[in-house]
Amino acid sequence: MRIAVFLFAILAQTRIASDFEIQQMEQQVARSKDFLSQLSGHLNLGDLRMMRNETAVARSEYAKALEIATNERLAARRASEMTRYATATSYAALAEAKLGNAEDTFALSEEAIRYTSDSAKSWNLYANAMTALGKPAKAASASRNAVAIASHENDKLDLAIYQYALASSLLELKQTPEAEKLLVDVITSLRSESFAPLRREVARTESFEIYSTARGEQSAYISLLNRSQLRLARLYEDRGDIARARQQYANVLADRSDDPTALAAMAHLSTSADERERYYAAAFDANPFSLPLIRDYQKYLSAGAGSSAGTAPAGGPVPTSGSQLRTGLQQMQRGELIAARQTVDQLLQKFPNNDTLQLLAREIEQRRGGGSDLRVLIAAFNNNTLTAEQRAELDRKTFTSDVIFDHGPPFETGRIDDVPFRFSEPTTFNGNFVSGVRLRLTYRVLGASQLNGADALLLEPVRLENPR
Amino acid sequence: MTLLILAAVIAATDRGVLVAKSGSVEMFDRTAVTRMWSGDGLQTPARIATSKDQAVIIDPLASQIRMIDLASGRGTTLPTGETPIDGLFLNGRFYLLERDARALERIGTDGTRASIALAADPAFVRQAGGRIYVYSRTPGVIQEITTTPFQIRRIVNVAPFASDLEVDAKNAYLVYPRGGKIGIVSLTTMQSGGTFDVGAVPIDATFASSGTALTARTLAVADPSAKRVWMVQGAESFAHAVARGFLRGLIGLGLYSGGASQCPTGVDRVIVQGSRSYAYDSSSGTLYRFSKSKSTIVSKNIAPEGFAVSPGAVYVWDDAVRRLQRFPIND
Numbered sequence: 001m002r003i004a005v006f007l008f009a010i011l012a013q014t015r016i017a018s019d020f021e022i023q024q025m026e027q028q029v030a031r032s033k034d035f036l037s038q039l040s041g042h043l044n045l046g047d048l049r050m051m052r053n054e055t056a057v058a059r060s061e062y063a064k065a066l067e068i069a070t071n072e073r074l075a076a077r078r079a080s081e082m083t084r085y086a087t088a089t090s091y092a093a094l095a096e097a098k099l100g101n102a103e104d105t106f107a108l109s110e111e112a113i114r115y116t117s118d119s120a121k122s123w124n125l126y127a128n129a130m131t132a133l134g135k136p137a138k139a140a141s142a143s144r145n146a147v148a149i150a151s152h153e154n155d156k157l158d159l160a161i162y163q164y165a166l167a168s169s170l171l172e173l174k175q176t177p178e179a180e181k182l183l184v185d186v187i188t189s190l191r192s193e194s195f196a197p198l199r200r201e202v203a204r205t206e207s208f209e210i211y212s213t214a215r216g217e218q219s220a221y222i223s224l225l226n227r228s229q230l231r232l233a234r235l236y237e238d239r240g241d242i243a244r245a246r247q248q249y250a251n252v253l254a255d256r257s258d259d260p261t262a263l264a265a266m267a268h269l270s271t272s273a274d275e276r277e278r279y280y281a282a283a284f285d286a287n288p289f290s291l292p293l294i295r296d297y298q299k300y301l302s303a304g305a306g307s308s309a310g311t312a313p314a315g316g317p318v319p320t321s322g323s324q325l326r327t328g329l330q331q332m333q334r335g336e337l338i339a340a341r342q343t344v345d346q347l348l349q350k351f352p353n354n355d356t357l358q359l360l361a362r363e364i365e366q367r368r369g370g371g372s373d374l375r376v377l378i379a380a381f382n383n384n385t386l387t388a389e390q391r392a393e394l395d396r397k398t399f400t401s402d403v404i405f406d407h408g409p410p411f412e413t414g415r416i417d418d419v420p421f422r423f424s425e426p427t428t429f430n431g432n433f434v435s436g437v438r439l440r441l442t443y444r445v446l447g448a449s450q451l452n453g454a455d456a457l458l459l460e461p462v463r464l465e466n467p468r
Numbered sequence: 469m470t471l472l473i474l475a476a477v478i479a480a481t482d483r484g485v486l487v488a489k490s491g492s493v494e495m496f497d498r499t500a501v502t503r504m505w506s507g508d509g510l511q512t513p514a515r516i517a518t519s520k521d522q523a524v525i526i527d528p529l530a531s532q533i534r535m536i537d538l539a540s541g542r543g544t545t546l547p548t549g550e551t552p553i554d555g556l557f558l559n560g561r562f563y564l565l566e567r568d569a570r571a572l573e574r575i576g577t578d579g580t581r582a583s584i585a586l587a588a589d590p591a592f593v594r595q596a597g598g599r600i601y602v603y604s605r606t607p608g609v610i611q612e613i614t615t616t617p618f619q620i621r622r623i624v625n626v627a628p629f630a631s632d633l634e635v636d637a638k639n640a641y642l643v644y645p646r647g648g649k650i651g652i653v654s655l656t657t658m659q660s661g662g663t664f665d666v667g668a669v670p671i672d673a674t675f676a677s678s679g680t681a682l683t684a685r686t687l688a689v690a691d692p693s694a695k696r697v698w699m700v701q702g703a704e705s706f707a708h709a710v711a712r713g714f715l716r717g718l719i720g721l722g723l724y725s726g727g728a729s730q731c732p733t734g735v736d737r738v739i740v741q742g743s744r745s746y747a748y749d750s751s752s753g754t755l756y757r758f759s760k761s762k763s764t765i766v767s768k769n770i771a772p773e774g775f776a777v778s779p780g781a782v783y784v785w786d787d788a789v790r791r792l793q794r795f796p797i798n799d
Contacts, residue, residue, distance in 0.1 A: 077734055077751040080693040082645065082669045085751075103512050106529050111750060114671060114736075115645055117591070117605050118629035135529075137550040141568035145589055145606045 004161050004220040005043075005094065005128045005213050021211065022048050038068050039091055040213040046098060047212040053289045053356040059099060066095035086115035090125040097132035105129050120149040120162055127165050136172035143169055156194055157220060160186045164228050176235065183232040190225045226252060230261050242269055260287035268296055276300070284322030288347075289356040294329065301333040321347060328360065335418075336453030337368045368455050374419040378455045381448035398462055400442045405435040411464075413451055416441075420456035422449055429464040440465040475771055476785035478792075479516035480778035481523060483538045487785060487792055488513040488525045493534070495541060500783060500794035505541035510534050515773060519557035522577075524564070526552050533564065535575070549573060549583070554593050556600070558615055563600055565593040572602060574618050582618055586611060592633035594640075596655065601640060603633040610640060610653060624658040627651055631671045634687070641687060641702060645669045650689065650700065667691035667698050671736045675702075676745065690747055692734030697747050697758060731756050731763045741777045744797065748772065755782070766795055 022045065029041035046061035073088035093108035109126045116122040123146035130139035143166035150159040167182035189195070202218050214220040233248030246269055252262040263286055267279035280300070283293055319327070328343035341364045348357045368379060380386050386394070403421070405414035410426035411433075424446070433439055442463040449458040477488045484504055485496045493509040496502065510527040517524045518538075525534045528551045536543035549569025556563055564573045566583075567590055573583040587604035594601050599621070600613040608628030614621045630642035630651065639661065642651040648668055652661035666689050676688040676699060685702040733754060735747035746766065747756045755766040755775055767775065767784045775784045782795040 074751060077692070080668070080695065080734060082671075082693050102529055106512070106514075114631050115669070117589075117631070118646055138568050141550065141570075141589075148588065148606055 004158075004224070005125055025211075035068065035072050035088070036215065039065055039072075040211075040215050042068065043091075043095065043098070043213045044211045050098075051290075052287070052351075052354065053291065054351070054353045055355050057353050062095050062098040066092060066099065069095055082115050086112045086119075086122065090116075090122050090129075093129045094125055094132070097129040100133075102133050105133055117145075118149065120146040120153070120158065123149065124162050124165055127169065131165075131169060131172075136169045140166060140169035140173060140175075156189060157198075157217060157224070160189050160228075161220065161224055164224055164231070167228075168231060171231065171235065176239075180232070180235055183228050183235065186228045187225070187232065190221065190228070195221065222255070226256065226259065230259075233262070233265065237265065237269065245269065258282070258286045260290060260293070264290065264293045264296065267293075268300075280326070281323065284326050285320050286322070288320075288322040288325040289351070289354055291356055291359075294325075294356065294360075297326065297329055298333065301330060321350065331453060332360075332364060332367075334453075337364050337455055338450055339453030340364050341368075372417060372419060374416060374457060375455070377445065378419070378448045378457060382455070394445055398442055398444055400440060402438050402467060403441040404438055405433075408435050409433060411435065411461075413456075416457070420451040420454055421459045422451055422456050423459055423461055427461050429461070431464065431466075433464055433466075438467050440467050475774060475787040477513045477516055477525070477773040478776040478783055478785055479518050479523060480776040480783060481518045481538055482520050485776065485778075485783050485792060486516060486518070486523055486536075486538070488516060493525060493536065493541070493543070495538065496792050498778075498780065498794075500781075500792040507536070507541045507543055508534070508545070510545065515554060517555040517557065517562070519560075519562075522557065522562070524555055524562055526555060526564075528553050528567075531566075533575075535562070544579075546575070546579075553591075556593060556595050558595050558598070558600065561615070563593065563615075565590055565602065567591065572600070572613060574615075584613065584618060584620060591630075594633055594635040596635040596637055601633070601635050601655070603630060603640075603642065605629060610658075612655070612658065622658045624653055624660070626653055626660060627663075632673050634673050634675060636675060636685065636702075639702060641673060643670050643673050643689065645671050650687065652702070664700070666700055667694045667696060669693035670698065672738055674738050674740050676740045688738045688740055688745060690735045690738040692736040692749070692751075695731050695734045697731070697735060697738050697745070699760075731758060737772065739777050742779060744777070746777055746782070748775075755784070767793075 025041050025044045025048065028037055042061045042065035046058045046065065049058035049061060069088050069092035073085050073092055076085035076088055089108050089112040093105050093112060096108060097105040109129050112122055113126060123142045127139040127142035127146065130142060143162060146162040147166055150162050163182045163186050167179040170179035198217055198221050202222060205218065211219060211223055214223045229248050229252045233245045236245035236248060246266065249262040249265050252259050260283055263279050263283035267276055267283050270276035270279055280297055287293065324343060324347055328340050331340035331343060341361065344357055344361050344364065348361065351357060368375065401416045403414050403416050405411040410428040412426040413420065413422045415421065441461060443459040443461050446458040446460050449456045475489065479486045483495065484498060485500060487494045487496065488509050490511055491509050492506060494506040495504045497504055510525055510530065510532055512527050512529040513525045514528050515526040517526065521538055523536045523538055525536065527533065531548050531550050531552060532545055533548055533552060534543050534545045548564060549566030549571045551566060551568035552564050553567045554565045560577065562575045564575060566573055570586050570588060570590060571583045572586055572593065573581060575581050586602055587607050587609040589604050589606035590602050591605040592603045598615065600615065602611045602613065606628055608626050610624050610626055611620050612622040613619065626642060627644060629644065629646065631645045632643040634641045635655065638655055640653040640655060644651060648665055648670060649663040650666050650670065651663045654661050668691055670689045670691050672690040673687050676686040678685055687700050687702050689698040689700060691698055731747055733749045733752050735749045735756065737748040737750065739746040745758050747758055750772055753769045753771065755770060756763045757766050766782055770784050775782060781797055784793045784795065786793050
């Protein structure tokens, strides 16, 4: 059985697996009890969870993979099956690398290669482990060994896998020309007549799943073509060759229309607002939890762009998680922090272990609680942390601030710096005052309130004056 | 947990026992009780090379070395080419094998550095007769390097993918786990001298004895698959073999001893110190002392570089109690 491990370190920032792939791997782990099924299942589940920023669950999967590999290597050693021992040791190294244990990874990788330095597959696993540790020079060296060995063997798919791994490491080392040539060679080879029978089989079985640890020729072919095209597209994009980058991303989407990396790239490479909106919507549907996508979208929103998302018409379909998240980001952009928190909380109920959602929740809370003394006061009201003595003192005190009313007279809502406030009822003051200009308000603080979905202060007005 | 984790790397030196741990290095006297000095170390030390006065701690993961004066403990940390894995002292200079940089670097005591490019995947560096020999594993090449001038002198193509290299004054021996063979290369002619079969999966070898009029030079070969250390005789000249065979025939012995020592678990490293032989099992972290007839456990749960064998004792770093232990020799 072919089993191919792909580098995904860079792509991990954007490549998010679909629910379908997670479901497939969970079924594989439940049904197949052999070593490679169990191991690849847990490694893939870890990678899929990691790409969704579900770190705790991902680490749990990697720990299971490590346990399986460790048991296998010890059993193989007891049985004096040294090749089996070396293979299991390589996978143990890879699992350690994904858990971030550098010293163990290196020791295990070296141990495996003592026995199987003639194996391109072992060198490829070594390279993958070093990539996971962020050691591209070591990874490139190992990949060169894999390519050198495989070039004497008659397996074009394996050779392409190792060339892709080498190209990935070279890109990290900024050795772009060699990397580009390798990626072009890999894609050309995969699209050549040599792979026509495999392509027909892929089409016949309607296979589309992409895994970092691919089992079988079809899965390896699909995953490798996807990753190679994405890498080449990114290379073109970084170079500013947008047309060729878009072409490669389009090729990826032709094979798999919901690839989140390609969709996100097409969004920020779009030439029109409509196209950009469409790709953002699709990218968020494919992967709502990609931080690079979220940051990119926030930058887009801060430029004053972005249509509303996630509002389900009555009787219409339930909004997707992607559109819900876009709604939350739009609410954050507009300062509607309470509404944004509610949106994120709804998603957290569906995805409680998601680090991205927890990060956004923290960011919202920081914005709600930070920035000024008034926001601290709002947070204290919301969190009910004021003591009875503090409340009594607040009741007695009056404050004076520069304010701008939203409408009126009569006046009901406005802002003190960037903090919204409202009165309990519309109020008219003696004198000639208008909204939209700076005025001086003396007031008591009654509590916290909401204004257009954002935190606000509830004030009792005492006096209004023109500023001095 | 894996027993391959290098909690500490140990080397027995002329001045005491050197213990390199993450971020620190300590020198103990030979009783393993008194700490003579301590100092800064490297983050992930994996190997120590020593001379009479100096030691070099090697960190392949961080691609750094720390050169230390053994008397005072004073040291200097230097960046290296990618993945330094081994080194040796020769004529007062240090030679460092940088595997992923594919280079052999010469570092003088005054800090001067020079480097020569090697074939791909240089995996082992050894010295004999004032020359350095590097085996590059993936292409299967031995390069002979002179120190003055510092350059490659001769190259021989051999079988790739050996797991160990040992050299003596006349020959280089390569261990091939996949084929179960030892390959011999004459250093005089830099030509292959053929191969011979050893066990099932030989992985590591060391010289166990020098030759006599009755015996050729003996290699101890660790074979984890067979759970044995094979004692095999190395290359000899045809004339020497005929003469020795003739002598042995006269006194009624077979030509080769064919001896092997059985260990309870699969051992993959072998160390010979004088008349004493040790074998180590990386998977269980067990160090054995063995003879032709039996093996006994010296220590368990130790890392591959976490022990050192000296003429008077075996030193083991016990990470559980974080101290150096000394096992005296009882012959």
